[in-house]
Amino acid sequence: MSHNGAGVSEVTVRVPxxxxxxxxxxxxxxxxxxPLNDSISLTVDKLTAETTVRMIQAVGENTVEINGRRVxxxxxxxxxxxxxxxxxxxxxxxxxxxKNENECITHHFEVISKTNFPVAAGLASSAxxxxxxxxxxxxxxxxxxxxxxxxxxxxxGSACRSMFGGLVHWKKGEKEDGSDCVAVRxxxxxxxxxxxxxxxxxxxxxxxxxxxxxxxxxxxxxLLKHRIEYVVPERIEQVKKAYESRNxxxxxxxxxxxxxxxxxxxxxxxxxxxxxxxxxxxLIELVEKFNQQEVKAAYTFDAxxxxxxxxxxxxxxxxxRTLLQDxxxxxxxxxxxxxxxxxxxxxxxxxxxxxxxxKLIVSPMGGGPADx
Amino acid sequence: MSHNGAGVSEVTVRVPxxxxxxxxxxxxxxxxxxPLNDSISLTVDKLTAETTVRMIQAVGENTVEINGRRVxxxxxxxxxxxxxxxxxxxxxxxxxxxKNENECITHHFEVISKTNFPVAAGLASSAxxxxxxxxxxxxxxxxxxxxxxxxxxxxxGSACRSMFGGLVHWKKGEKEDGSDCVAVRxxxxxxxxxxxxxxxxxxxxxxxxxxxxxxxxxxxxxLLKHRIEYVVPERIEQVKKAYESRNxxxxxxxxxxxxxxxxxxxxxxxxxxxxxxxxxxxLIELVEKFNQQEVKAAYTFDAxxxxxxxxxxxxxxxxxRTLLQDxxxxxxxxxxxxxxxxxxxxxxxxxxxxxxxxKLIVSPMGGGPADx
Numbered sequence: 001m002s003h004n005g006a007g008v009s010e011v012t013v014r015v016p017x018x019x020x021x022x023x024x025x026x027x028x029x030x031x032x033x034x035p036l037n038d039s040i041s042l043t044v045d046k047l048t049a050e051t052t053v054r055m056i057q058a059v060g061e062n063t064v065e066i067n068g069r070r071v072x073x074x075x076x077x078x079x080x081x082x083x084x085x086x087x088x089x090x091x092x093x094x095x096x097x098x099k100n101e102n103e104c105i106t107h108h109f110e111v112i113s114k115t116n117f118p119v120a121a122g123l124a125s126s127a128x129x130x131x132x133x134x135x136x137x138x139x140x141x142x143x144x145x146x147x148x149x150x151x152x153x154x155x156x157g158s159a160c161r162s163m164f165g166g167l168v169h170w171k172k173g174e175k176e177d178g179s180d181c182v183a184v185r186x187x188x189x190x191x192x193x194x195x196x197x198x199x200x201x202x203x204x205x206x207x208x209x210x211x212x213x214x215x216x217x218x219x220x221x222x223l224l225k226h227r228i229e230y231v232v233p234e235r236i237e238q239v240k241k242a243y244e245s246r247n248x249x250x251x252x253x254x255x256x257x258x259x260x261x262x263x264x265x266x267x268x269x270x271x272x273x274x275x276x277x278x279x280x281x282x283l284i285e286l287v288e289k290f291n292q293q294e295v296k297a298a299y300t301f302d303a304x305x306x307x308x309x310x311x312x313x314x315x316x317x318x319x320x321r322t323l324l325q326d327x328x329x330x331x332x333x334x335x336x337x338x339x340x341x342x343x344x345x346x347x348x349x350x351x352x353x354x355x356x357x358x359k360l361i362v363s364p365m366g367g368g369p370a371d372x
Numbered sequence: 373m374s375h376n377g378a379g380v381s382e383v384t385v386r387v388p389x390x391x392x393x394x395x396x397x398x399x400x401x402x403x404x405x406x407p408l409n410d411s412i413s414l415t416v417d418k419l420t421a422e423t424t425v426r427m428i429q430a431v432g433e434n435t436v437e438i439n440g441r442r443v444x445x446x447x448x449x450x451x452x453x454x455x456x457x458x459x460x461x462x463x464x465x466x467x468x469x470x471k472n473e474n475e476c477i478t479h480h481f482e483v484i485s486k487t488n489f490p491v492a493a494g495l496a497s498s499a500x501x502x503x504x505x506x507x508x509x510x511x512x513x514x515x516x517x518x519x520x521x522x523x524x525x526x527x528x529g530s531a532c533r534s535m536f537g538g539l540v541h542w543k544k545g546e547k548e549d550g551s552d553c554v555a556v557r558x559x560x561x562x563x564x565x566x567x568x569x570x571x572x573x574x575x576x577x578x579x580x581x582x583x584x585x586x587x588x589x590x591x592x593x594x595l596l597k598h599r600i601e602y603v604v605p606e607r608i609e610q611v612k613k614a615y616e617s618r619n620x621x622x623x624x625x626x627x628x629x630x631x632x633x634x635x636x637x638x639x640x641x642x643x644x645x646x647x648x649x650x651x652x653x654x655l656i657e658l659v660e661k662f663n664q665q666e667v668k669a670a671y672t673f674d675a676x677x678x679x680x681x682x683x684x685x686x687x688x689x690x691x692x693r694t695l696l697q698d699x700x701x702x703x704x705x706x707x708x709x710x711x712x713x714x715x716x717x718x719x720x721x722x723x724x725x726x727x728x729x730x731k732l733i734v735s736p737m738g739g740g741p742a743d744x
Contacts, residue, residue: 220629222598222599222602222603222629222633223595223598223599223603223633223636223637226594226595226598226602227594227595230594230598231594231595253642256642256643257592257594257640257642260639260640260641260642260644261594261595261639261640263639264595264636264637264639264640265595265636267632267633267635267636267639268629268632268633268636269632270625270628270629270632271628271656271660272632272656274653278650281646284643284644288643
C-alpha cells in the first residue's frame with residue numbers, strides 16, 4: 001500500500017474468479033445479497049482480476065474502469081453500495097477508537113481493474129472484480145476478513161468466495177443483518193492436483209441474467225425449497241469430506257449432480273430458464289464417455305452454456321484428447337496447453353458435426369488472492 | 373363381437389392415445405406397473421389404434437401384428453403378460469360361477485392393430501395399442517372397467533388412461549397388489565373446445581427409453597420425492613378444478629409447469645436425462661410469445677422432443693399463424709388443417725433459421741374409445 005501526502009491510499013491486488021461445486025441460486029435478501037443456501041467453491045487460479053483501488057481524501061467523483069472502459073456507475077449501483085459500506089466501516093472504526101475527528105472529511109474512490117479473460121466470454125468476471133475491490137479496500141482500511149467478505153458480497157454475491165484459496169464455504173447465515181453470512185476457507189489443506197478445463201461456447205440466445213433468474217426460481221419453482229432445505233446441506237458435507245479425503249470420484253459425483261440440479265430448478269421455474277445449449281449437452285456426453293470406466297472428470301455449468309470440467313492434473317492430457325475427437329479448439333489455446341503441460345496433441349483431420357469452442361483455458365484451482 | 377362355431381371370439385375397437393397434463397414418471401412396482409404418483413390426462417381423438425383381437429379356443433401361438441408387421445413376442449414380454457392376465461380373469465369368473473368345466477381348455481390370441489399415425493414418430497403409440505387390446509378383451513370376456521383398466525396398465529402403464537373420454541385421473545393407489553390403482557373418468561363433463569396441436573420434431577439422438585428413464589430418476593433424483601409427495605397431489609386438484617370451471621388460463625399454467633417439472637426431474641437424474649431438443653425449446657419460446665398478453669396456449673412434452681400444444685378451438689388458427697413465422701410445416705398437413713377448420717394460412721416466403729416440423733396434427737381432445 002502506498003500513501004502520499006495528499007491523503008491518497010493506493011493498493012493493487014490480483015484475485016481469481018471461483019467456480020461453485022455446490023451452486024448458489026436464490027437470495028433470501030436482495031439488498032444485502034444473502035443467499036437462500038450455502039455454497040462451496042474453488043478458485044480458478046489463472047482467471048484473475050488485477051485491480052488497483054485509490055482512496056482519495058477529497059471531494060470527488062467515484063470512478064471505475066474495467067479493461068480500459070469507464071463503468072457507468074449510475075446504472076451499476078453495486079459499486080456505490082460497496083464504497084458507501086467501506087466509508088461506513090471506516091467511520092465506525094474511528095468511532096470505536098474514540099477518534100472524533102472532523103466528521104466532514106470526505107473520500108472518493110478510483111478503481112482500475114483488468115481481467116485476463118474477456119468479460120464478454122460469459123465467465124463470472126464480476127465475482128473476481130468485486131472480490132478484488134473488497135480485497136484492496138480491506139488492505140487500505142485494515143479491515144478484518146468478515147468485514148472484507150461482506151464488502152465483496154454486497155458487490156456481487158459469489159465474490160465473497162474469491163477472497164481465499166483452498167476449498168471455500170459460503171455460509172448463508174440466519175441473521176437478517178447478514179452478520180453471520182460469510183465465506184470461510186475450510187480446514188482442508190489445498191488440493192493442488194485439481195485442475196479445471198474451461199470451454200467457452202458462444203451463444204446467441206438472450207440470456208436470463210442471474211439476478212433475474214434467481215428471483216424467478218425463488219418465486220415460482222416448487223422444487224427449490226426442497227433443494228435448499230434437504231439436498232444442499234448434505235452435499236456441502238459430501239464435498240468437504242471428499243475434498244478432505246482426496247476422494248476424487250465422490251467429489252466429482254456431487255459436483256455433476258449439483259450442476260444438474262441447479263439447471264433442473266431453473267427448468268422448474270415459470271417461465272422455464274435454460275442455460276445449457278447443444279454444445280453444453282455434447283460436452284456432458286463427452287464427460288460421460290470419458291468416465292465410463294472410472295469417474296475421472298466432473299462437469300459443472302453456471303448460468304450460461306460454458307463448461308468447467310474438473311480433473312486431476314495427470315488426467316488433463318487424456319481428457320483434452322477426448323475433447324479433440326468432437327470439439328474444435330482454437331489452436332493457440334491448444335498450443336499454450338501443450339507448452340505448459342509438455343505434451344502434444346494430434347487433432348483429427350476431420351470431425352463430424354463438431355462442437356465449436358471459442359476459448360479453452362486450463363488452470364490449477366484453489367489458489368488465493370495475491371497482493372502486490 | 374362375433375363368435376363362430378369353432379370357439380373364436382373377435383372384437384374390433386378404436387382407442388385414442390392420451391396426453392398427460394400432470395405427468396406420470398416413476399414406478400412403485402415395475403412388474404405390475406404401479407406408478408409413484410397420480411397423473412391426469414386427455415385423449416387425442418384423432419390419433420388412434422384400431423385393433424382386432426381374436427380369442428381362439430384352441431392350442432396355438434399368440435400373435436401380434438402392428439401396422440402390418442409381426443411383433444416378436446419373446447422380446448416384448450408385455451403382450452404375454454396381458455394375455456395371461458386375461459385368461460386368469462376368465463378362469464376366475466368361471467370359478468366364481470361354479471362352472472367347473474374342463475380345466476384343460478386352452479386359448480390363444482391374435483391381435484391385429486393399425487395406428488393412424490407413424491409409430492416411429494415418437495408419439496406414445498404403445499399406450500393406445502395396449503388400451504385397444506384391453507378394451508377388445510374387455511368386450512370378449514365381459515370384464516368390468518377395473519379389470520380392463522388393469523389389463524391395459526400391465527401392458528403399458530399410461531394405456532389405462534386411454535380407456536375413457538373426458539378428463540381421466542389415474543390414481544396411483546396404495547395397495548401392493550395394485551387393486552386400487554385405476555384410471556377413472558372424472559365427473560367433469562367433457563370440454564369439447566380443447567384442441568391439441570402436435571408437432572413432430574425429428575431427432576437423431578439416442579433416446580433414453582421411458583422405463584429406463586423412470587428407473588434412473590427414481591433411483592437417483594433427490595427432487596423426485598418432493599414432486600411426488602407435495603407437488604403432484606396439488607396439481608391434480610388444480611387441473612380438475614380448472615377443467616371443471618372451464619378456466620383455460622389456470623389449466624394451461626399447470627400443464628406447462630408440470631411438463632417443465634417432469635423434464636427438470638429428468639435433468640436431476642444421474643446421469644441426466646434430456647428429452648427436449650433445440651426445436652422443443654424454440655416451440656416453448658413461441659408459446660411464450662403467443663401468451664404474452666393472455667395465456668391462450670399450453671405446451672407439454674412427453675419423453676421426447678415432440679410438442680403437444682393445447683389451445684381452445686377458436687385459437688387454433690391464430691396459433692398456427694404464430695407457428696408459421698418460425699416453423700416449416702409440411703404443406704399437406706397444413707392443407708388438411710385449412711380444409712377442416714375452413715381457414716387459410718399464408719406461409720412467409722422466407723424464415724430465418726427455421727424449425728423443421730415433420731408432422732403437424734390438429735385434433736380435438738377428450739373423446740373416448742369406440743367399438744365397431
